[in-house]
Amino acid sequence: MTSLASLTKPWEAFSYGFLDxxxxxxxxxxxxxxxxxxxxxxxxxxxxxxxxxxxxxxxxxxxxxxxxxxxxxxxxxxxxxxxxxxxxxxxxxxxxxxxxxxxxxxxxxxxxxxxxxxxxxxxxxxxxxxxxxxxxxxxxxxxxxxxxxxxxxxxxxxxxxxxxxxxxxxxxxxxxxxxxxxxxxxxxxxxxxxxxxxxxxxxxxxxxxxxxxxxxxxxxxxxxxxxxxxxLVFSDVPYKVEEHHDLTCHRSGLTGYFMNEIPQNDGSSSFEVSDSHFGIKAIRRSEGEALAPIDTWYKNGELQP
Amino acid sequence: MAYVATRGGEKAIDQSERLYRADMGTIDAGRIAEIRRALPWLIDRVMGEASLYEADLAALALAQSGGDLYEAVLLLRAWRTTQPRLTIAEPVTQDKLFTHRRISAAFKDIPGGQILGPTLDYSHRLLATGVLEGRPFVPAAVEPATTPAPAEQPSLAAWQKAQGLVADPAREDVALDDIPDLTREPLLFPAKRAHTLQSLARADTGGVLALGYSAMRGYGNAHPTVNELRLAEAEVVVRHPRGTMFSAGRVKVSQAEVTSKGRSGQLDLGFCATFGWNEIKVIAGATLDLNAPDAPQNSPVNEEFFLYHTEPVEASGFCIHFKLPHYVTFQSALDALRDAKAKAAASDAASTASAPARQPAVTEEVPA
Amino acid sequence: MGALPPSSHALITAPLRGADEIRDNTAFEAILWALSRPGEIRHLPEPGPRTILLALVDRECRVHADDAVIGELAAWTGATLTPLAGADHVFLSLEPGADIARLNTLKVGSALYPDDGATVVVEARLGRAEGDGQRLSLSGPGIETTREIAVAGLPAGFFALRDRLCRYPLGFDLFIVDGSDVIGLPRSTLIEVL
Known part of the structure; x- marks a missing residue:
């Protein structure tokens, strides 16, 4: 350690993964x-x-x-x-x-x-x-x-x-x-x-x-x-997730997953599945593409233990 | 793949950035040099808030962001993240500053003298509209004084300490490596003194002014008197690997010390310093510091309150993040609201007595 | 300056990954997995505690090392060497017969800042064969039900001392290194000596 160079290192714009x-x-x-x-x-x-x-x-x-x-x-x-x-x-x-x-x-x-x-x-x-x-x-x-x-x-x-x-x-x-x-x-x-x-x-x-x-x-x-x-729940009132169990995605046809609600001009709502690529895969499967089966946390709108 | 068409995605964000930059055109070295030459006070402000003293990079950040201060500060802070910490400079004391401007409102004259230095304080704020009509604004030349002011000035507080007017806490010698560094550790409360001063040094000028002004108007206990305000240059003295000390250059610094009569029968002091020359920030920052001891919780002069809320990158980032979609959280809240309404309707239908209608109120969403 | 090609604002291309980055990332991946799933054996990029130290320790740290070579390495990173009581990273060399009373001063953090509890690395033998070492039954976060492991070569009473010091959420977090193998035992793990 005798030169100023020993205080520094070769210049690079930034490190691998940005963070030093x-x-x-x-x-x-x-x-x-x-x-x-x-x-x-x-x-x-x-x-x-x-x-x-x-x-x-x-x-x-x-x-x-x-x-x-x-x-x-x-x-x-x-x-x-x-x-x-x-x-x-x-x-x-x-x-x-x-x-x-x-x-x-x-x-x-x-x-x-x-x-x-x-x-x-x-x-x-x-x-x-x-x-x-x-x-x-x-x-x-x-x-x-x-x-x-x-x-x-x-x-x-x-x-x-x-x-x-x-x-x-x-x-x-x-x-x-x-x-x-x-x-x-x-x-x-x-x-x-x-x-x-x-x-x-x-x-x-x-x-x-x-x-x-x-x-x-x-x-x-x-x-x-x-x-x-x-x-955090009280013992006599169970935890309640959003009531999306029965909603069906108008794009993919999936039912029983968390949905985005899309307001319609006629005063009603339509729904699309919020996990967008999950929806895309369902569409592709319906179009005949062979995709590996998917394990999901919810089945038929109910959480699987 | 029906989803893709409905959203912007990568192409949209690329084009929106192009649109933003289109009017600013090509950025070249000439533009950087001109910004640096023409806007030194803005450069100083940006360097202070970025906690990165490099005028060319600050000018580049201003050029790249088109003058959006918060964007410029973020650019510099993010660049700073990538730089290694090579060494720690020696502490700077007031009496060793190369002082350009030094004034005190507390006394008519002070040891070492009042030095007005560069300021617009007494200028008439008249727009030089002639420039727009083709008549350049040429500033009059400075006439040097017959005897120049001494480069170094004593600290006024040192005189006050000798008089017993302000408390003189024992000097604490902290090893350079042990000085807490806000950029490498989180700000926790009660804050270490070093963290408080570092946090104020990189704080948002406008934010510090807003909260400092609230204290000046009376939302603080102490009314500030400017004990000493300095614009100066400080030597950056570091140790050469061979062991010798040398100056790696000078940086412009500002510092303010404000005072008020303390409860102990002495004067209390508030202090703030920053990179670059920025008088508003250091006076307002010192006022916050002066008011911080024993401030009520959640008041603007409470340390946690003002340090958290004057952090320019955090505050501006959080403010603009509300533009991001929040439809999942909104959907979740809507679900709770509808269910509560249904429950209320069912219970109203069931009850024969005229009970007051329930008012469902969605719990404040944690903003994201 | 000569004519340089115009530079796009998109000035970023992935930089090369140096040997240090590869070693530190690999070691961290191993110990993160190990601590997340207590008792599961993962592999360090090289034998011994060296790569754990290099992935975690620098001038922000206060280190105690029983072994002089590890201590030198810690000092080389810029860390401050301190007695055990003040250390946030502790590298122990424990003979089976060693007196472990000094470990009572290990930092366990506070209720306000549990993260001040020390990270402790000790070399021992992870038993694989039947009857090799002290059998332990683990439960807690990272373990679905219970997991059994065996550790040999630590002083008697080591796990009893850990049990006394780890008053959740206070405590210290332990890595046991055997050659390139490592397991993690966070303070959240309940250890039953079988």
Whole structure:
């Protein structure tokens, strides 16, 4: 170490997978801790990446840390692969890593998603990375992050239970839409990110590993395989997913999956299956293409145990 | 494949980016040089918020974003992410700054003197419309003083400490490697002092002004007096691998110290510094810092409140993310709402008594 | 400057993957899987704890290593070497007869920050044959029902000490390395000594 050159390194526009080695090491350390304490929010530095904060930068950093050239990435937004931001993220991931791209859930090794868990059952060799806007399930009852952290430390979820109870009394049901607060491994309440209630049970005792990462809020957490994820409910009122069991997709003919509602001019609604490539595969199958059979979490509109 | 036709996908995002860039045309080295020469105060602001001191890159970011400040700062921050940390510079003290401008509102004159330096404070804000009529605006030449002001100035707070007017906390010598670094670790509360100052240094100028102004108007406890405001250049002193210390160059810095009468019978100080010359930001930032101790929770001068909400990349990114589709979360909320309505209707039909109608209210969606 | 071709704003092509990146990514993939599925054996890119250290440790870390060579490697990454009580990454060399009382000072984090619990790497033998080592029954996150493993070469009382220190969500997270094989035992795993 005698010259200035020893302070630096050969110039490159950026590292493999965009993040430099020290950023990746920090993420690796935090990802391990997240796995070790399921559902507990781990603070991390959260580097700026070349997309805007709030647009999936947390998920992006986790995915970039995992990527290798043989990875195959699927990116969805609201269930759709061709949604503009999903397309942008997929292109970026592939550009900086040489990883393969796919729309097919079964072909992917890493799935980065905003607001949905695919309908097809994920395998143990697949990792789901959920983008998280707000990692704090207690925010509606406590906006101050320091106080909320103390509440998690004390497992003090009384105020959260109280708001759920008030909803029961006032509206006859719990009014939480997406991002349903859930108890992980019997200890930490987490927000599963704004996935619909339909998707939360897919995280419970799953075969795959899920990371949830909030870049702007600088927190990441995980649900390892075979980990209990229990939506907060009262013992006499069971958890209720969206009533999409009987809806049929007007494009693919699929019934019993989470649907997008499309308002019609005549005042009615039509529906299309939200997991867009799942729908495409159904159409292709109906057109005679031989596709491998697909295992899904829901069958005939009911969650399979 | 019916889905594809209904959505934009990759082609659409490509074309929309082209459309954005079409009017700005080719970016070449000449444009970068001109931006850098013509807009030094804007360059300074961008470098401060990016926490990256490199004027050419800042000019390039402004050129690439067409002058959208938040985009420019994001470009620089993202580039910064890819750069290794090579070394840590020695701390800079006030009395070693090459000072261009130094004023105090607290005293008529101060040891070392008031140095007005470059400012538009006393200019008449008249547009030079003649330029548009073909008469170039040529600034009058500066007339050097007969005796130049000394390059280095003492710190006013040092005088006040000697007088016993402000608390003089013992100096803490922290090893360079142990100085907490906000860009490598998360901001947690109560914040480390280094994190607070780093966070303010890279904060959004407009955001700091808005919250600082609210404190100045009375949403804080302490009314600031500008104890000392400086625009200066600081030597970046680093250790050569052979062991010798050397200056790798100078960076422009601004710093403000504001003061008010504290409860302990002494003066309290608030401090803010940033890369580049940006007086508004450091005065407003120092005002927030002055008001932060014992601030009520969730008030604009509470440290967690103002540090989280003046982070330019996070705030702007989250604001524009609401343009992203949210139809899954909306669908989920709609389902709960319809079910509650149905339940209410069923229970109304069942009850003979005139009970007040239930009002279903969807739980605030966690925005995504 | 000579005539350079016009550069598109799309200036990114995938950079080459260096040997360090390949090693670190492979090691991390192994230990992430191992920690996510406690007791399942994964393979490190080379024998010993070296690749775990290189994938995780740098100047942001405080490291304790019993082994001088590992300690030197940690110092080379820029990490600060500290006594065991202050270390976030701990590399243990434990003889079967060793006194393990010092491990009572391992960092276990706090209820506010469970992530402050240490990551501990120890070399031992992962039993494969019947009767080889201490049999353990594992349950908890990452394990569908229970999983049985056997570990040989750790001091008596090691798992009892772990049990005392891991007051979930506080605790430390353990990797056991045997040659290139590694298993993970996060603090969330319940270990029953059979």
């Amino acid at each position: 080695a020290s950023a990746k090491r920090e993420l690796r350390r935090k990802m391990l801790k997240a796995v070790a304490v399921p559902g507990c929010q781990m603070p991390y530095a959260s580097r700026e990446v070349p997309i805007a904060r709030g647009w999936g930068t947390g998920g992006l950093q986790v995915t970039l840390t995992l990527l290798k050239p043989t990875s195959v990435v699927k990116v969805i937004d609201q269930g759709a692969d061709d949604s503009v931001n999903a397309a942008s993220i997929r292109k970026f991931l592939s550009r900086v890593s040489g990883a393969g791209k796919t729309w097919d859930t079964g072909e992917a090794t890493i799935l980065q998603s905003r607001h949905r868990v695919p309908e097809e059952v994920l395998r143990e060799d697949q990792i789901l990375v959920l983008q998280v806007p707000n990692p704090e399930p207690l925010r509606p009852v406590e906006p101050n992050m320091s106080v909320a952290r103390q509440m998690h430390a004390d497992a003090d979820y009384g105020r959260l239970w109280l708001t759920l109870y008030e909803q029961m009394v006032r509206s006859g049901r719990i009014m939480q839409g997406a991002a349903y607060p859930s108890l992980v491994n019997g200890r930490h309440v987490m927000t599963p990110s704004p996935i619909p209630r339909w998707d939360v049970p897919k995280l419970h005792m799953a075969r795959h590993l899920t990371f949830l990462s909030a870049g702007r809020e600088k927190r990441l957490y995980a649900v390892p395989p075979y980990t209990r994820v229990e939506p």
